[in-house]
Amino acid sequence: MTLDRREILRLAGVGCAALAAGVRPADAELAPSPASADSWAVLMDTVACIGCRKCEWACNVENRLSDAPASTFDNLKVVDAPRRPEHDSFTVVNRFRSPADRDHSWTVKLQCMHCADPACASACLVGALAKDQTGPVTYDAWKCIGCRYCMVACPFQIPAYEYNKPVQPQVRKCTFCAPRLAEGRSPACVAICPNEALTFGRRQVVLDAAHTRIQASPGRYFPHVYGESEAGGTSWLYLAPVEFAYTGLPALDDEPIPHHTERIQHAIFKSFVPPLALYGVLGLVMHALRGDNGHQENTSG
Amino acid sequence: MAEHHGPKPVKTPFMSRGTLVLIALALAGGACYLYRMVFGLAAATNLDNQWPWGIWIAIDVASGVALAAGGFTTAALADIFHKEKYHAIVRPALLTAMLGYTFVVIGLLADLGRYYNVWHPMLPSMWQGNSVLFEVGICVMIYLSVLYIEFLPIVAERFMGRVNLPGPLRIFNRVVDSWLIVCHRFLGRFISLFIIAGVVLSCLHQSSLGTLMVIAPTKVHPLWYTPALPALFLMSAIAVGFPMVIFESILASRSFKLRPERELLSGIAMYTPVLLAAYLAVKIADLVERDAVRYVFEGSLQSVMFLIEVGLGVVAPMVILLSKRARNSIAGLFTASSLVIFGVALNRINVFLISYRPLYPEKSYFPSPFEILVTVGLISTLVLVYRAIVMIFPVIAAAPEAAPREVVVTAPASEPEGATR
Numbered sequence: 274m275t276l277d278r279r280e281i282l283r284l285a286g287v288g289c290a291a292l293a294a295g296v297r298p299a300d301a302e303l304a305p306s307p308a309s310a311d312s313w314a315v316l317m318d319t320v321a322c323i324g325c326r327k328c329e330w331a332c333n334v335e336n337r338l339s340d341a342p343a344s345t346f347d348n349l350k351v352v353d354a355p356r357r358p359e360h361d362s363f364t365v366v367n368r369f370r371s372p373a374d375r376d377h378s379w380t381v382k383l384q385c386m387h388c389a390d391p392a393c394a395s396a397c398l399v400g401a402l403a404k405d406q407t408g409p410v411t412y413d414a415w416k417c418i419g420c421r422y423c424m425v426a427c428p429f430q431i432p433a434y435e436y437n438k439p440v441q442p443q444v445r446k447c448t449f450c451a452p453r454l455a456e457g458r459s460p461a462c463v464a465i466c467p468n469e470a471l472t473f474g475r476r477q478v479v480l481d482a483a484h485t486r487i488q489a490s491p492g493r494y495f496p497h498v499y500g501e502s503e504a505g506g507t508s509w510l511y512l513a514p515v516e517f518a519y520t521g522l523p524a525l526d527d528e529p530i531p532h533h534t535e536r537i538q539h540a541i542f543k544s545f546v547p548p549l550a551l552y553g554v555l556g557l558v559m560h561a562l563r564g565d566n567g568h569q570e571n572t573s574g
Numbered sequence: 575m576a577e578h579h580g581p582k583p584v585k586t587p588f589m590s591r592g593t594l595v596l597i598a599l600a601l602a603g604g605a606c607y608l609y610r611m612v613f614g615l616a617a618a619t620n621l622d623n624q625w626p627w628g629i630w631i632a633i634d635v636a637s638g639v640a641l642a643a644g645g646f647t648t649a650a651l652a653d654i655f656h657k658e659k660y661h662a663i664v665r666p667a668l669l670t671a672m673l674g675y676t677f678v679v680i681g682l683l684a685d686l687g688r689y690y691n692v693w694h695p696m697l698p699s700m701w702q703g704n705s706v707l708f709e710v711g712i713c714v715m716i717y718l719s720v721l722y723i724e725f726l727p728i729v730a731e732r733f734m735g736r737v738n739l740p741g742p743l744r745i746f747n748r749v750v751d752s753w754l755i756v757c758h759r760f761l762g763r764f765i766s767l768f769i770i771a772g773v774v775l776s777c778l779h780q781s782s783l784g785t786l787m788v789i790a791p792t793k794v795h796p797l798w799y800t801p802a803l804p805a806l807f808l809m810s811a812i813a814v815g816f817p818m819v820i821f822e823s824i825l826a827s828r829s830f831k832l833r834p835e836r837e838l839l840s841g842i843a844m845y846t847p848v849l850l851a852a853y854l855a856v857k858i859a860d861l862v863e864r865d866a867v868r869y870v871f872e873g874s875l876q877s878v879m880f881l882i883e884v885g886l887g888v889v890a891p892m893v894i895l896l897s898k899r900a901r902n903s904i905a906g907l908f909t910a911s912s913l914v915i916f917g918v919a920l921n922r923i924n925v926f927l928i929s930y931r932p933l934y935p936e937k938s939y940f941p942s943p944f945e946i947l948v949t950v951g952l953i954s955t956l957v958l959v960y961r962a963i964v965m966i967f968p969v970i971a972a973a974p975e976a977a978p979r980e981v982v983v984t985a986p987a988s989e990p991e992g993a994t995r
Contacts, residue, residue: 304704355934357623357934359623360623392789395704395705395789396705396706396707396789397702397705397707398695398702398705398707398708398711399691399694399695399697399700399702399708400700400701400702416691416694416700417687417688417691418686418687418688418689418691418692418694418695419686419687419688419689419691420685420686420687420707421626421627421687422626422705422707422786422789424623424626425626425627425786425787425789425790425793425930426789426790428790428791428792428933429933430623430624430932430933430934432623433623434615434623434626434687435687436614436615436616436619436621436622436687437614437616438614438687439611439612439613439614439617440614441688442614442615442687442688521934523792523933525792530789530791531704531789533788533789533791533801534704534706534785534786534788534789535704536801537785537788537801537804538704538706538709538782538785541778541781541782541804542703542709548774548778551774551777552770552771552774555650555654555770555773555774556766556770558654558655559653559654559655559656559766559769559770562654562655562656563656564656
C-alpha cells in the first residue's frame, strides 16, 4: 500500500485535530467521593470546648504515640501558642482570642479533616492513602514509598512525617480511630470529651445538629458550618463564635482539591487515545518525510 | 556537510585537573548520600512538615528531567522530521538523556523515605490512576528503559565481533557477542518504534511534571499556579532541548580539544528563539488571563525570582539568538544556551520551591550542606560517567581541532564542565 506524501500529511493533520479534541477538560469523568451518604462524622464545637487537652491525651494513649505521662497533658498553658499536629501528636488544641476583646477566646481542636474527596489520596501514587466509605482516610504504610507528595497536596497541611527514622518512616496523621469505628465505638477523643464539644454520628445527622445549634442560639455561633462544603466537604465539621478566619482553619472554596489535577490528568489519558494519537501522528510524519533531506540513514518506516 | 566524520570514541586522557576536582566533589557527595541513608532525612536535610520537598526534588528531579529534554527533541528533529544533517548530535543528546534520567532516579532515591519501595508503582495492585505522580513515575521508568534500548546499537557498533571480557568472564564472550548481533539486527529494523515512543513518553511526563503542583492551589504563588503549568512545562522542556545540546557540545569540544560543530549548532539554534517566543507568549497570555500580572511587580521574593526567570532566562537568550552574528559565533551560542538552561532550571526551582508557601510557616527552607553536596556530587558524577562513556563508545562525531583558521578555542586549564546537567 502506498500513500503519497500529501495524503499522509493530511492524515497527520486529522490526527492532530483528534488530539486537540481529545485533550479537553473531562469534568464528567471525575469520580465522586468514595464516602457513602451515611459515613461517620464529628462536629467540633469551638464554643463548647474548654481546652482541657483530654482529647490529646486519649489520642496519645489510643495510638501509642509517645510515652509522655498523663500529667504532661495537664499543662493547659501550651494551648495559648499555636501548635500543629506532628508525627507523635495527631491532634492538638489551640486557643484563639478575639482581636477586639482579648478576654474572649475559643479553642479549636485540630486533626486530619478526613475530606470527602481527599487530596492526599488523589496524590498518592501507590494508593497508600485512601478514603474509606465509612469516613476515615486510611494509610497503609506497607505500600508507601515515602515521597511526601500527600503533604504537598493536603490543603489543611495535616500529614506529618517521621523524618527522624532512617528506615520505615511513616506518614502520620489522625486515623479517625478507624479500628474503633469498625467495632462500633466512637473515636477516643470523642469518647473522652467532658463537655460534649465533640459530637459523633452519621454525617447528615451531625450536620443537621450543627445547623440546629446555629438556629437555636444565633448570637453564640457564626452562621456557617466549616467543612460542610470546604474543599468538597470534610468528615470533621466545625462551629465557631466568629468567622473562621479567626480559627486557624484555612479559607477554601468548595471545589474538591483533586479536581484541579484529575481534570487535566483524565483529559490527557482518556482511554489512552491522546498518547496513541500522538504516536500515530509522529509515525506518519516520520514516514512521510522520509528521504526528504538527502540520504536516508538507518531509519525504517 | 563536506567533511563528514562518523562518531568515534574520543581519544584523550581521562584524568585532568578538571576531572580531579569532579572526583573530589563526587566523593564528597557520595559520603553525604551515605550519611542520609544511614542517619535519615532529619539528620541530613532541612526538610520538615512545612517543607516536604527541597532541592532534591526541585533540582535533582524536576530540573534534571527538564534538562535531559535534549534527548527527545534531537531525536524528533533528526529521526522523525528527518533533518538528517543533525544526526551528529543525536548520540551525545541521547547519552545526556540516558545519564540525566539515571541520575534523576539516583537523586530521587535519596529523597524517598522508603526508597526500597520505589518499585511499588509497577505492581498493578497499587496502581493509582488519579495520581499525577503515578503517571510521571511510570512514564519515567518506561522512558529510561527506552533510552537504554536506544543506546544499545552504539554498544553493538563498538563491540560486535570483538567482545573481549577480562579474565574468567571470557567464557561469556560468544554469548555476549551473539546477543549484541541480535540487538543490532532487531534494533536496526525496529528502532523507529522506540524513537517515537521516546518522544511520546517525554511529552507525557514533561507536561505531567508541571501538573504535579496543580494539586496545591492554596500553597503555590499565583505567579506560577495555573492549570496551564503542564503546557508551560512541556513548552519550556522543548525549548531547552537544543540549548542543552549546544552547551554540552561546546564544553565537550573544549575539553576534548575537538573542533566545535559550529555550523550544526548554529542550525539548531535557529529554532530556539521561536520556541522561546511561543513559550513566553503562552506564559504572558496565561498571566493576563488569570489577572496575575499585578504580582509581577509586587516586590516580593517571588516576584523578583519571576522577573529573573523570565528576563534573564527567556527574553535575553531569545533576543541574543535573533541576531545572526550571535548565532554564528561560539561565544554567542554559548552565552544564549547557558541563559536558556539557567532560565528553565530556575523555573523548576521556582515552581517547586520559591512559589511554595506553607500554610503555617514556622521557618523558611534553605538546603542543608548535605543536600547541596549530594546534588553537586551527583552532577559531578554524571559528568565523569559521561566523559568515560564517550571515551569508550562512539558517541561524539567531530574532527580534531584543526591548527589554523576557525575562532580557535583554546582549552582552559580546568574543564568548566562542572555545570553540565
